[in-house]
Amino acid sequence: MQEADLTIVGGGLVGASIAWGLARSGAKPLVLDGSDLDLRASRANFALVWVQGKGLHAPHYALWSERSAREWPIMAEALLEDSGVDVGLVQRGGFTFALSNEELEAMRTDMECIAMETAGRAQSFEVLNRAETRARVPHLGRDVVGSVYSAADGHVNALRLFHALHIAMDRKGVTYRPNYKVDAIEPVDDGFILKGEGFSILSRKIVLAAGLDNERLAPMVGLACPLKRSKGQILVTEKCKPFLPCLSPTIRQTDEGGIMIGDSEETDTASIATSSDISAVLASRAIRIFPALADLNVVRSWSGFRVKTADGVPIYDQSVGGAFLVACHSGVTLAANHSLVVAPQIAASRLADDLSPFSARRFHAQAAA
Ligand SMILES: Cc1cc2nc3c(=O)[nH]c(=O)nc-3n(C[C@H](O)[C@H](O)[C@H](O)COP(=O)(O)OP(=O)(O)OC[C@H]3O[C@@H](n4cnc5c(N)ncnc54)[C@H](O)[C@@H]3O)c2cc1C
Numbered sequence: 426m427q428e429a430d431l432t433i434v435g436g437g438l439v440g441a442s443i444a445w446g447l448a449r450s451g452a453k454p455l456v457l458d459g460s461d462l463d464l465r466a467s468r469a470n471f472a473l474v475w476v477q478g479k480g481l482h483a484p485h486y487a488l489w490s491e492r493s494a495r496e497w498p499i500m501a502e503a504l505l506e507d508s509g510v511d512v513g514l515v516q517r518g519g520f521t522f523a524l525s526n527e528e529l530e531a532m533r534t535d536m537e538c539i540a541m542e543t544a545g546r547a548q549s550f551e552v553l554n555r556a557e558t559r560a561r562v563p564h565l566g567r568d569v570v571g572s573v574y575s576a577a578d579g580h581v582n583a584l585r586l587f588h589a590l591h592i593a594m595d596r597k598g599v600t601y602r603p604n605y606k607v608d609a610i611e612p613v614d615d616g617f618i619l620k621g622e623g624f625s626i627l628s629r630k631i632v633l634a635a636g637l638d639n640e641r642l643a644p645m646v647g648l649a650c651p652l653k654r655s656k657g658q659i660l661v662t663e664k665c666k667p668f669l670p671c672l673s674p675t676i677r678q679t680d681e682g683g684i685m686i687g688d689s690e691e692t693d694t695a696s697i698a699t700s701s702d703i704s705a706v707l708a709s710r711a712i713r714i715f716p717a718l719a720d721l722n723v724v725r726s727w728s729g730f731r732v733k734t735a736d737g738v739p740i741y742d743q744s745v746g747g748a749f750l751v752a753c754h755s756g757v758t759l760a761a762n763h764s765l766v767v768a769p770q771i772a773a774s775r776l777a778d779d780l781s782p783f784s785a786r787r788f789h790a791q792a793a794a
Pocket residue numbers: 434435436437438439440441457458459460463464465466467468469470471472473474475605606607608634635636637638639656657658659728729730731732752753754755756757758759
């Protein structure tokens with residue numbers, strides 16, 4: 426049997442951020458990853474480093490997201506140093522556009538609620554009417570009645586981020602093994618035995634970062650990771666000259682020129698196929714916000730399943746035997762926290778007390794109530 430001191434199961438955005446962070450803390454983790462045909466949220470995302478609206482009725486999550494956005498420039502610089510790859514981080518703020526007064530009022534209510542629940546410590550925001558929005562955003566459509574703006578929001582180049590993390594991991598001494606799907610985990614006296622096709626590895630400490638498969642793996646180490654299906658679909662247009670200086674959670678121009686349009690959510694399907702009905706809704710809403718988009722061709726469309734809990738808040742957990750669990754939507758936004766905050770805690774074998782509200786025990790408490 427092979428042996429390892431620390432093994433991360435999953436090499437997506439979450440596993441890679443933690444592996445790189447651990448390597449920066451002096452550890453030499455082993456990463457066991459699945460295969461290219463796995464449903465990977467990390468390959469499907471919209472690339473936002475987004476804080477606005479996160480953490481309604483979960484102030485710890487609002488502040489956790491805000492902290493990660495603040496740490497992102499430090500992470501981007503460290504990644505550049507370790508990988509030589511610039512991930513294209515831009516944090517010039519973001520607008521959520523409203524197409525009706527009801528939408529705008531609902532957004533205002535949520536933002537005010539988050540501000541109250543965090544005792545004013547969450548990022549500040551402005552609710553802008555149509556004229557105020559138009560003064561800041563060019564090419565705006567007639568149907569936009571207003572927006573919410575906050576300065577902390579930004580985006581990156583998601584594929585370069587993934588690439589950078591894997592280069593940095595490699596250069597920092599992480600051992601990465603693709604096509605090493607873990608089928609079973611057995612807790613033993615001195616750690617865990619990870620078993621898959623053709624391998625058996627004894628690891629003293631493990632981190633479960635297997636995306637959707639965390640739900641199956643977590644109970645094997647005495648933890649829980651209840652997840653729900655949440656499919657998102659994205660459209661990408663042909664490249665065009667920079668015309669969208671602003672960013673929104675549904676429309677953004679990439680550093681390479683294409684416009685990404687997204688933010689659908691389907692919870693009742695197991696099929697990964699894209700749907701033309703969803704594409705039509707996404708495109709029509711985007712054109713109402715920016716009519717000039719009607720002149721662009723869509724060149725690609727894809728969908729992916731989010732790694733999402735019932736309340737949308739991440740799970741960070743630790744078992745008595747030395748297993749850690751990380752499952753989250755918003756793995757781009759939270760990448761800075763995962764590499765700069767969570768990884769050093771895992772290296773020290775203890776998650777900080779301020780992560781305890783993120784434990785999946787919250788779901789047992791809700792079920793018992
Ligand atoms: C449509 C969409 C849009 C999104 N937009 C954003 C956004 O704008 N901003 C943002 O912050 N986040 C966004 N996200 C979320 C973000 O992409 C995810 O939070 C993140 O990718 C999750 O990464 P992960 O590593 O947990 O999961 P995954 O990417 O699914 O990776 C899991 C990895 O584990 C491996 N694996 C699975 N099972 C096993 C096993 N048994 N043994 C070994 N390896 C295993 C898989 O092969 C895979 O490599 C979006 C997601 C979607 C789907």
